[in-house]
Amino acid sequence: MTRRSDDTYSRVAAKVIDIISSLPPEAVIGDVFLFGSALSKEEPADIDILLIIDELSITPSTAYCKAEPMTLLIEAATGKPVDLTILTNTEEANSQFSETVNAHRILKRLLSPPH
Amino acid sequence: MSLDSQLDWTGFFMSNGENSWGVGYSEIMFFSQVLHSHTAVASFTRSKDIVFDIVRLANTSPLRVLLLSEYRLGESAAYKALQDFSDIQVIVNNGNWNAVVLNKIDFKKQTGIHVMEVRNFLGALNDPAFG
Numbered sequence A: 001m002t003r004r005s006d007d008t009y010s011r012v013a014a015k016v017i018d019i020i021s022s023l024p025p026e027a028v029i030g031d032v033f034l035f036g037s038a039l040s041k042e043e044p045a046d047i048d049i050l051l052i053i054d055e056l057s058i059t060p061s062t063a064y065c066k067a068e069p070m071t072l073l074i075e076a077a078t079g080k081p082v083d084l085t086i087l088t089n090t091e092e093a094n095s096q097f098s099e100t101v102n103a104h105r106i107l108k109r110l111l112s113p114p115h
Numbered sequence B: 001m002s003l004d005s006q007l008d009w010t011g012f013f014m015s016n017g018e019n020s021w022g023v024g025y026s027e028i029m030f031f032s033q034v035l036h037s038h039t040a041v042a043s044f045t046r047s048k049d050i051v052f053d054i055v056r057l058a059n060t061s062p063l064r065v066l067l068l069s070e071y072r073l074g075e076s077a078a079y080k081a082l083q084d085f086s087d088i089q090v091i092v093n094n095g096n097w098n099a100v101v102l103n104k105i106d107f108k109k110q111t112g113i114h115v116m117e118v119r120n121f122l123g124a125l126n127d128p129a130f131g
Helices: A011-022 A060-078 A089-095 B025-037 B075-084 B104-111 B118-124
Strands: A031-035 A047-053 A082-088 A104-107 B041-047 B051-056 B063-068 B090-093 B114-117
Touching (some): A011 A047, A011 A104, A060 A082, A082 A089, B025 B051
Parallel strands (some): B063 B090
Antiparallel strands (some): A031 A104, B051 B063
């Protein structure tokens, strides 16, 4: 997985990166990845975001609720719906979803590596 | 009475409602048609756009099933589904490229809810003990 420089992202993707980068640490509960058409298209139908959480730090049953402020902020700023996928680091390690969809990590938050 | 509550078992008299889970109308229709042709299904109705109440043939209990279409259905999404739809028994994830990635056995033990892909669900419908 290689992170591209910001000037090769779409404007929508660059805006999402700016928003997430400006959030306080407590507002972002895991590693944030962008994937899908929002990476390259200027008018994507939605914004696909993958959030990988450390299940030792974040209870999966509360993850969507805790991620909602981030999601709402992105939707308000871009005018596009966010399609959020949340996986635990174990689920990501087993499924390799980020590699499957060539997701681009735009923020690293996990305290421990996937196991 | 809403349109959804008037649906008949054929699955064709269905409103094109909306759901907050991004499940498309074509996916709902696909699932409806598969249920319609399933030999273990006596009838079904749909509500809340993506909840199916399925009555099976003799000696099997009815099922309340939530249809989702998640790229990867993990534990977090499954718990959110239970928060949004508290009275379901089965979560089915549709889509050829989609997958269930949570530990199904652990989740069933913790919540009593089955989580599975469509193809596995269609097989499970034949099992009288399933549900």
